């Protein structure tokens with residue numbers, strides 16, 4: 001319990017220190033799918049069947065106690081201080097793997113040439129230089145199972161992959177071949193790997209959702225994706241719960257943020273969307289998956305120059321005498 005509280009406070013600390021109010025964790029409120037104007041497949045965070053939500057939350061919390069939802073001041077404001085139901089708690093449970101160094105095994109659903117397998121795994125591992133997670137190809141059934149079949153780009157979120165039957169993929173990279181450009185490998189494979197590491201869509205952050213013009217979004221997604229207003233509400237306009245604060249300030253250049261055109265924003269400016277892991281992404285992964293004995297690859301000086309009151313050195317812990 002102490003560890004859990006401490007862990008959550010540490011993450012709250014980093015969010016508070018940067019005056020960030022958004023959330024990086026609330027996967028199951030939405031299955032976010034982003035349409036692209038260029039006709040590329042959008043990305044969805046794949047959702048488990050409803051019957052598995054509680055089990056998935058229990059598993060996520062067992063693997064990494066920090067995943068348990070924070071029902072703090074913001075949740076209390078939003079919910080009128082009502083205690084959450086188990087299902088509501090499950091919905092805001094995040095799905096990060098634990099902070100211990102971890103290798104995730106990777107296999108391929110279809111027969112895939114060695115050069116393509118290597119290329120995909122190398123882009124999954126773009127995150128490995130910043131955090132203590134590594135993707136390793138296996139000839140057995142992998143924890144991460146990649147298909148290149150129809151269905152667009154998607155991944156299950158973090159620890160949810162463990163609950164997927166072994167005969168099914170956990171990640172889809174529709175149509176990726178050796179002819180696919182490096183730019184697309186960087187933008188899509190690294191993004192999907194981010195979901196596998198537990199990161200939801202950055203464009204569902206409240207600050208970014210607030211920039212979207214509701215009616216224009218309805219028109220745009222009806223035209224490009226055939227979505228009803230209800231679907232647009234669910235997929236685009238419902239922000240991640242502030243109850244689960246864990247992350248960086250909202251960042252439209254995050255690789256976890258997809259592009260949204262200026263034609264649907266209130267200010268007419270596009271939400272740019274990330275094209276690669278940026279400094280903020282790298283810093284965040286370095287915090288949730290800390291590398292042993294090494295400083296984060298990207299130092300966050302703002303976070304280091306301030307901390308929440310709960311981290312203030314207590315009277316009993318003052319190091320008055322040298323050890």
Ligand SMILES: [Zn+2]
Nearest residue numbers: 043044045201
């Ligand atoms: Zn995505």
